[in-house]
Amino acid sequence: MSRFRALWQASLNATKKALTWNVEDLMPPSERYIFNFNSKDELKRWHLYSDSEYGGLSSASLEITDAGKGLSGIFSGNLSLDVSEGSKWNISRSGFCGMRSKKLDGFIDLDSYDTIALKLKGDGRCYISTIYTENWVNSPGQLEDNSWQAFVFVPKDNWYIAKVSSM
Template identity: 35%
Template structure:
């Protein structure tokens, strides 16, 4: 028996008469077997799925004023893009061992390209984090992760902090993506504290089902005063959406990368300070690496829907 029919019969019995249109809105108040929020449409308009945050957003007036202040620089950037389009030639030969740096902290506005968030920004925990320049001229991501959460009966676990690059854009704030298809390896020069960090590669798509596609891989740091070079093939990254590892895994689409970032969590009671120093993030083509994708591709039945 359908839920609508059950509710209609319930209303009819309680009203002791025929069901009228005025009683139909009460159907939504009847008990049902739903355990999640009921959605009235297939399309999801909010990229955060209603997830609340305490980060203040600028007003429309502030956005207009900022746009006018940046107009001159955007025109200059647009001219450079046009010049590069007509004069630039694609690089067709990649030498083994050569690293092309994509993110570093050598420029004055390097920190402006990153966004720092913690559980406290969403009103869920008490973690703190900061991204600043270190004495060696590298990016220093440090703070304190705290697994103590707000006891509201909804939140079960918390204690995290992360940094992420802002959405890559062309001139006049047009959205675009990084194209890393000519590379197969991620190179990092880091100095950590012995914790494990999560590397995040966002591949936000056009449709709402692809808004939260993120590829992950664990970054192991050894601690101590010495720098380390981490070399991670892109074939090792695995797909997740909204924090859930997907059953149907796919190789990362290197021409659809929109954000890059790191995350740290207070898992297994690892509360306390953390410290990750990043000198640069680069890309490399390794001709000896032939692996396309590191994970088995299971064939699932048609009625099993990946979540």
């Protein structure tokens, strides 16, 4: 009879817990990190690119460093308007470099959020941030993801939170 009583008590406890759930348990957190440069493994999640793929002389690098207040990802680029001689591409000048995340495995549900925040420290110039989202409606001839772009001005030598909002 004690086995029955223990089973009955466990069932009763589970029922009470189910009936007294807290609505906060269903709310998403106020912030969610998509990328956090807190380990060298983070470098594997990024692709660097520059005009060197087309005969330009620019270059890009990404490293994880400890700046005394925890780890940070440091993107560096060397821009050159020149192109290499004998380039197969018909260009007379160039000058770009950047980084993009590699395609993520799985689905990240960000439906509860309307803003993406980027914590940046820069050189006082303006940059373009592009965010790609899965295209839910595939029209004939449109197989690519949707892209959303924002200009992001990064003040020189100070940390800055740039917010890109859907509103």
